Amino acid sequence: MKDKREPSSIWLEKLIPKDWKTSARIQILLYAIFGIAFYLLLMKHVLPEQYDVKVGSISPATIVSPVTKADEFATEEAKKQAANAVETQYTKNDTLTSKQIDRIDHFFADVRKIVTAADLNEEDKVAKIKAILKEAIPGNFTEHFYVNLARTSPEKLTDIRLKTRGIVYDILQEGVRPQELSEKRDSVDRVLVTSLLDNDALDSRSRSIVRELAKQSIIPNEMVDEEKTEQLREAARDAVKTIPINKGQIIVSAGEVVTKDQYRKLEELGLLRKNTHLLPYLGLAVLTGFLLVMLFFYVRRFHSNVYTDNKNLILLFSILLLTLSGMKLLAFGQNLEWNTIGYLAPVGLGAMLITLLLDIELALGCVVLLSISSSVFYNADHQLLFDFRYGIVSLVNGAASAFALAGVRKRSAILRAGLIASTASVIPIVSMYFMVPADGTSQALLQSVIFGVLSGIFSAVLTIGTLPYFETVFGxxxxxxxxxxxxxxxxxxxxxxxxxxGTYHHSIIVGNLAEAAAEAIGADGLLARVGAYYHDVGKTKRPQFFIENQLYRENPHDKISPNLSKTIIISHTRDGVELLRQHRIPKPIQDIASQHHGTTLLKYFYYKALKQQKDGAQVLEENYRYPGPKAQFKEAAIRSLSRPTPSRIENLVRKIIRDRLEDGQFNECDLTLKELDLISKSICETLQGIFHSRIEYPEEPETIKGVKHG
Structure with a gap:
């Protein structure tokens, strides 16, 4: 059969894949297109030709610093010197001292038992002393030491213990660093000599025991305190004041030989031209690529709705390019008379549109990108790539615009957000003038303030004008x-x-329930409420078949078969979606209408059919279920739970939630059990005092309980 479609339609289908919204290739292509456009917009605003000088060459002109800038190299060198001058800090561990003294006491207690043991000869005593000393105080002891200990009387052991522990305690109390261990152990000899001169009562054999045991008991107990050392060094670094390169400072005079230090300063100030004129443009390409990569990872990490949907990505790039184009047009008007027109940059336009159409966090991230661009666009002096004045004002303007529009409920809030952004923009403009008054005149300040005030209002007007088009084109x-x-x-x-x-009244009540439940779990309460308003519009096709519209009329379902009743009831979701499509209601609301019953069972008519079934007839449960789909997102799932009941509110609400959970109606959305509990509490609170007539679902007939039908 010949394809009757237009050739252009066939060509587009071949060019654009069906899965273009999630295609990684399309995503890469979109980033590439935006990157090229972004680069072209900034290209004419990169660094102009700089000075071509080298170390040892003659400077062709007197070169002065265009800005006050920290001399990073000189400052860092001064910080390093200050840090290196700080001595390494140590901390003494008194616990180690106590442990060593305890070991000495325990060792002598064990030796006393061995020495006084009558059933041991000298050789056995030496062996046992070696064993316990190996565990108590590891070290290299002479054989003579062990023999002397074995031959020492209990009375002398006490004197030896006291002398040993006294020497060890005094030395350890002073602190022993690892590198001082040998010196501290040698000090034992000096202590013993001093005690000998003081007529110490110990004999030579006892002093020999004390000498060896005390030396081996001396261990390092004063360790390097890395944290304290680093803190002192950091404090020393912080104490060093930044060494500046002052604005107007002569870096090198005309005809002067350029030194290595002067060359370094010129390089830090960005005043050198190296190798080729293409370098500034190559640098811009690197910067553009870097910003795109940062944007990509930011979107992927924090904004999955944009990362996984290329339609939203196109929307984001469209807003950014519209804003950047507006900034570019203003840059053409920057001249000697209007040199501060950059303060009029419509950064607020991008911030407001992204906040309203996508997300405030994404808007704040993009404001950073737009602020960097503003610094480049309006750099009239061309001394550096960025003019921070316009960047900081754009950052404040965009952030204020985004924050002012968070949770707005009417379009007039856009103008209010513009006024807030204008007020916020004036603050950095005035503060920068006060900080560097020599940079401008009072007339320039007045001009800057006027542009700052107009910027927010200008952005708000543009937002109001372009917002409907974005809403329509991107749905x-x-x-x-x-x-x-x-x-x-x-x-x-x-x-x-x-x-x-009756359905209208029901929808309004359900809307209030859904909004409260959604807000209780952090979902979109406004979407849940508006979706509830429209979820049952399909009932307008056959309103008399729904109990809330019958009032005191006869119920037509009493005269028709359960199967026909089921068909009529189920069709209201399909009819509703068709009506919503005809009126061009956005798809999320259509989804709520189609998903609000999921695949639940029409118990009333199913049980009625079971009661009326004839011999041999089979009633299939799946024939009495809604066709679905099940709820795919929280707002749709919440709508499916918001069913007011006339009595036993809490028990019945929880029963409905439990039944739907057990029936698998929430398997395809990300509601948690905790959120379900919050939803049930919210619905119960909202239902206080509200009663709405609904079909009382009958209990499953006793004769068929426990039997699976169909």
């Missing part, structure tokens, strides 16, 4: 769009009110 369901859809005068809601007033 975005922004908070402002949701509020418009919640207007009771919307054609579909009016249709629901007129043709199915």
């Amino acid at each position: 975005i369901l922004s908070p402002l769009r949701l509020l418009e859809l919640s207007n009771p005068n919307h054609p579909l809601l009016r249709k629901l009110l007129i043709e199915a007033p």
Whole structure:
């Protein structure tokens, strides 16, 4: 059969894959296109031709510093010298001292038992002393030491112990560093000589024992305190004041031979031209690529809705390019008369649109990118690539715009956000003038303030004008769009009110329940509420078949078969989606309408069919289930739980949640048990005092309990 489609449509299908929204190749292509456009926009604003000098060459001109900048190299060298002058710090461990003294006491207690043992000869005593000494005080002892100990009387052992522990305690108390161990052990000899001169009562054999045992008992107990040392060195580094290269400072005079230090300073200030004129552009390419990589990883790590959906990525890049193009146009107007027009940069436009259409955190991240771009666009002096003045004002302007629009509920808030951004922009402008008043005149300050005030208002006006187009082209369901859809005068809601007033009343109550439940778990409460308003619009096709619209009328289901009743009831989800599509209601609300019943069982008609089944007839449970799909996201799942009941609110709400959980209706969304508990509490609280007539689902007939049907 011949394909009757337009050739252009066939060509587009071949060019664009069906999975383009999630295709990694399309994602790479989008980043490449944005990167090229970003590079071209900035290209004319990179560094101009710089000075071509080398170490040892003659300077062709007097070169002065265009800015005040820290001399990083000189400052770092001074910090290193200050840090190296700090001595290594040690901390004495008194616990080791106590342990050594205890070991000496225990050792002598064991030796006393051995020496006084009548059943041991000298050889056995020496062997046992060696064994316990090996465990108590490891070291290299002479054989003579062991023999002397074995031959020592208990009375002398006491004198030897006291002398040994006294010497060891005194030396360890002073502190022994690892590198001082040999010196400290040698000091034992000096102590013994001194005690001999003082008519010590110990004999030569006892002093020999004390000498060996005390030396081996001396161990390092004063260790390097890395943390304390580093703290002192860090304090020394911090105490060193930054060595500046001052604005206007002559780096090298005309005709002067360029020294290595002067060359280094020129290099730090970015005043050198090396090798070729292409380097600044190559540098811009590297910078652009780096910013793109940072943006990529930021989006991938924190904004999965953009990373996994190329449609949202196109939206993001479209907003950024629109904002950058506006900044570029303003840059053309920067001249001697309007040299501060950069303060009018519409950074707030990008921040507001991204906040409203995507996410405030993403907007704040993109504001950084736009602020860097602003520093390049409006660098009128061309002394450096970035003019921080415009960058910082753009950062403040964009951040204020984003924060001011967080959680907005009406379009007039955009203008209010613009006014807040204007006020915020004036603060850094005035503060920078006060900090460096010599950089401008009062007239320049007034001009800068006027541009700063206009920037927020300008961005707000542009946002109001472009927002509807982005919402329409990309099918975005922004908070402002949701509020418009919640207007009771919307054609579909009016249709629901007129043709199915009971369903309309039910939807309003469910909307309040859904919003409270969504906010309890951190989901989108506004989406849950508006989705609930529209979830049952399909009932307008046959309103009389739904109990809330019957009032005191006869129930038509009493006169038709359960199978036909089931077909009518189930069709309201499909009819609702068709109506929503006809009125171009955004897809998330269509999804709520199609998913709010999931694949749940129509128990009333299923049990009615079971009661009416004839011999041999089979009633299949799956024939009495909604076709689905199950809830795919939290707001749809919350809507499926928000069912007001006339009595036993808490028990029945929890029963509905438990039944749906056991029926697998939440298997395809990311609701947790904790969130389900929060939802149930929120619904119960909201339902206090609210009663709504619903079908009372009958219990499963006794005759068929425990039997699987179908």
